[in-house]
Amino acid sequence: MTETLSIVKIGGNIIEDHEALSLFLEHFARLEGYKILVHGGGKKASELLHRLGIAPKMANGRRITDKATLDVAVMVYGGLVNKTIVAQLQRLKVNALGMSGADANSIQAHKRPVKEVDYGFAGDVDGVNSKILTTLLKQGLTPVFCALTHDQKGQLLNTNADTIAAEVAIGLSATFETTLYYCFELNGVLKDVNDKGSIITKIDSNSYKELVSQGVISHGMLPKLHNCFHALRHGAKEVRIGNLGLFEKENTNYTSLVL
Structure with a gap:
């Protein structure tokens, strides 16, 4: 029987809320089986950029990562946020290991090519080192990934945390039965953004296309669901989107979400 693995991506609004983060980590600690946590930290990074007198730059809803922004991202994602989460999980008796994609060459990426926009040191994932991650999991460790990868040439890259979670689920799907969780402040994908109770409880490939064409799924939810179905098409068993419930x-x- 194939062993199960939960890959959980935590949303930024939960990271920002001390009580919500503590509650989330308690839920995560109780998850049975093997598990991996993935987080970002964009809001905290933007706060630090402002304090340093550096204006955050965005294009098409994505962060432009120049050298100064990358330095801040490494400090915030790989330092403050990651180690705070790891320490809290250790308190909850989860033997967490804070990681970036550079650690143990676990996630390889390349710098996003310049097309209409130069996103700077933004990374697109090439592959996941499933062998090393499986070894860590089998040794009783719980990897906690921040939103940083590397190009195997010494360059760290700012990489979307949703994408990292999806690629980790894909990379480990040959070894484990993987379920991917996107946990944020909303109850799930909503029919009406103004009605938090209007949850769409199940989306498959066909209904996804219909919801996009109707404009129900749009803006920031589009890239998230793109990652979801990318993961499903390449080995993940199921994707769930919602709050702590x-x-x-x-x-x-x-x-x-299912195929």
Whole structure:
């Protein structure tokens, strides 16, 4: 029987809220089986950039990562946020290991090519080192990935945390039965953004296309669901999107995505 693995990506609004983060980590600690946590930290990075007198730059909803922004991202993602989460998980008896993609060559990427926009030191994932991650998991460790990868030439790259979570789920799907969780402040994918109770409980490939054409899925939810179906098409068993209720066995108020 194939062993199960949960890959959980935590949203920025939960990271920003001390109480919500503590509650999330308690839920994560109780998750059975093997597990991996993935986080970003964009809001905290933007706050530090402002304090340093550096204006954050965005294009098409994505951060432009120049050298100064990359330095801040490394400090915030790989330092402050990552080690705070790791310390809290250790308190909860989870033997967490804070990681970037450069650690143990676990996630390789390349600098995003310049097309209409130069995103700077933004990385697009090439591959995941499933062998080393499997070894860590089998040794009882729980990897906690920040939103940083590397190009194997000494360059760190700022990489979307949703994408990292999807690629890790894909990379480990040959060894484990992987379920990918996107946990944020909303109950799931909503029919009406103004009605938090209008949860779409199940989306498959066909209904996804319809929801996009109807404009129900748009803006920031589009790239998230793109990552979801990319993961499903390449080996992930299921993707779930929702709030902390995702981890309550009796709860059905979340969005489940399947092919």
